[in-house]
Amino acid sequence: MSAAQPTVRSAFDLTATEYDRARRQLVPCFDGFYRAAVAALDFPREAPLDALDLGAGTGLMAGFVAAAFPVARITLIDLAPAMLAQAQARLAPVIDRIRVIEADYAQAPLGGPFDAIVSALSIHHLEDSDKRGLFGRIFGALKPGGIFVNADQVAGATPALEGRNKDEWLARARALGVIEDDLAGAIDRMRFDRPATVAAQLRWLAEAGFASVDCAFKDGMFAVFGGYKPV
Ligand SMILES: C[S@@+](CC[C@H](N)C(=O)[O-])C[C@H]1O[C@@H](n2cnc3c(N)ncnc32)[C@H](O)[C@@H]1O
Secondary structure: OOOOOOOHHHHHHHHOOOHHHHHHHHOOOHHHHHHHHHHOOOOOOOOOOEEEEEOOOOOHHHHHHHHHOOOOEEEEEEOOHHHHHHHHHHOHHHHHHEEEEEOOOOOOOOOOOEEEEEEEOOHHHOOHHHHHHHHHHHHHHEEEEEEEEEEEEOOOOOHHHHHHHHHHHHHHHHHOOOOHHHHHHHHHHHHHOOOOOHHHHHHHHHHHOOEEEEEEEEEOOEEEEEEEOOO
16 A cells, blocks of 8 residues: 555544544444443452553543543553544643553554453454454453453444444434534545444454453444453
């Protein structure tokens, strides 16, 4: 691929300063979605967690984790430097608990071991074989008893349901007053989407060794799912 061709990195770098403003319209179930992801982290509030956020972007998910767990240390990985610059600004009040790494998590070592690995709206950019490989590497980067929570865009279980989810998403985003430019940008970035069904991803997690694999939330094309590394 030539440098002039758009990539996931260039697509998100271009939108970094506007990314946050349309989140509640482009993720119509925004509150329930992120709330379910954080609620799945069933640790005591004061636990000194070591957490990793894959595809952290502007730090939305990391910010929710930092607020829910006031002494957690959080490592953010993302391949788009302009998105990470926004994350550093957002997380400035808790920056002593934050580490930021610019890298492609499909290839770079994940580090660890971590108590929790989270990801929001990112892993669906990987091809299915890379998702499966990543789930295995996430398993390897967790402490025994650690949890992986993926809040992501998923494929419909059938082509008909996929179509219905997409139509419903568009209608809800418009009903919530999305700016047409933001909607067009999101639709343009969808050319990088490679979503898989929840059922397939739960199976891949179990194959990677995860236990208590489950889907905690689903609303159209948005789902929160994950599992534990056995003790
Ligand atoms: C839709 S944004 C989500 C950002 C944030 N997690 C949120 O919930 O708003 C997706 C992010 O994943 C990042 N990303 C996609 N593929 C990646 C990869 N292989 N390695 C690192 N970051 C990646 C993009 O750069 C982008 O910042």
